Amino acid sequence: MDTIHAIPALRERIAGWRARDESIALVPTMGNLHAGHLSLVEAAQSRAGRVVVSIFVNPMQFNDKDDFAAYPRTLEEDRRLLQDHNVDLLFLPEQAALYPKGLGATTRVEVPGLSGVLCGAFRPGHFVGVTTIVCMLLNIAQPEMALFGEKDFQQLLLIKRMVRDLHLPVRIIGMPTMREEDGLAMSSRNRYLTPEERSRAPLLYQALRRARDIIRNSHGGCDFRALEDDSMNLLREDGLRPEYFSVRRASDLALAGPDDRDLVILAAAWLGKARLIDNLRA
Ligand code: PAF
Numbered sequence: 337m338d339t340i341h342a343i344p345a346l347r348e349r350i351a352g353w354r355a356r357d358e359s360i361a362l363v364p365t366m367g368n369l370h371a372g373h374l375s376l377v378e379a380a381q382s383r384a385g386r387v388v389v390s391i392f393v394n395p396m397q398f399n400d401k402d403d404f405a406a407y408p409r410t411l412e413e414d415r416r417l418l419q420d421h422n423v424d425l426l427f428l429p430e431q432a433a434l435y436p437k438g439l440g441a442t443t444r445v446e447v448p449g450l451s452g453v454l455c456g457a458f459r460p461g462h463f464v465g466v467t468t469i470v471c472m473l474l475n476i477a478q479p480e481m482a483l484f485g486e487k488d489f490q491q492l493l494l495i496k497r498m499v500r501d502l503h504l505p506v507r508i509i510g511m512p513t514m515r516e517e518d519g520l521a522m523s524s525r526n527r528y529l530t531p532e533e534r535s536r537a538p539l540l541y542q543a544l545r546r547a548r549d550i551i552r553n554s555h556g557g558c559d560f561r562a563l564e565d566d567s568m569n570l571l572r573e574d575g576l577r578p579e580y581f582s583v584r585r586a587s588d589l590a591l592a593g594p595d596d597r598d599l600v601i602l603a604a605a606w607l608g609k610a611r612l613i614d615n616l617r618a
Contacts, residue, residue, distance in 0.1 A: 358385035362479035367391040368524040372514035390427040397465025528610035577606040
């Protein structure tokens with residue numbers, strides 16, 4: 337597996353593949369790869385002739401400098417995993433290549449509305465950073481498809497909306513959340529948990545399942561707002577610090593009403609130094 341740092345070199349390599357009619361899939365990541373990322377790689381390989389994985393810890397999407405500095409960087413291990421998975425190419429851009437004028441002076445891509453709710457309300461500027469970097473990566477690689485995990489449900493929806501609004505010629509594919517055996521959604525941030533916190537971390541997923549079961553058993557008669565309050569209290573009693581627990585319409589993340597059927601329950605909660613997020617369709 338080759339590693340390419342420069343944008344022109346990446347374009348040249350991809351142009352060669354395209355000239356041979358090979359389809360290209362991009363899997364954008366921030367590294368510290370786990371089984372969730374590798375499931376995206378496998379899904380990409382089953383759909384496209386060539387798979388490019390990018391690793392870039394994107395400073396624009398961190399609203400907290402310390403969080404950016406502390407984000408786990410495990411390049412050698414990542415490279416080995418990608419090599420073992422027969423990935424065609426690792427794109428490892430330098431910050432100066434992507435943001436030559438600096439972060440503040442770079443054009444931004446913002447999806448209005450959707451980027452300000454849920455995680456966006458607690459992490460100001462985060463989703464502008466995400467859509468900006470994903471738009472850049474899609475323009476640089478120009479893949480037929482790009483794959484993202486459903487664990488970041490809001491992120492996935494925002495990226496789909498951006499692609500639609502800006503008429504970008506790429507198919508965005510969401511893949512199911514990968515979980516540990518006890519239900520905890522896989523995430524690079526799980527490594528911030530102490531062993532004691534790690535044993536309690538599945539409580540977030542359990543709260544989502546409980547809420548989903550209550551919604552299903554209510555046959556359309558559920559008071560979503562009461563269920564949200566109740567779930568927040570349960571998480572607090574369990575020692576988590578929830579930011580939100582919310583029942584939303586899956587298509588646009590509007591607050592779910594009694595007539596809505598296609599629902600997603602989304603939650604974010606702090607446990608020690610880790611900010612956990614998860615979601616479940618109801
Ligand atoms: O989900 C992530 O790892 C990041 O937000 C992404 C999509 C790679 C953009 O930096």
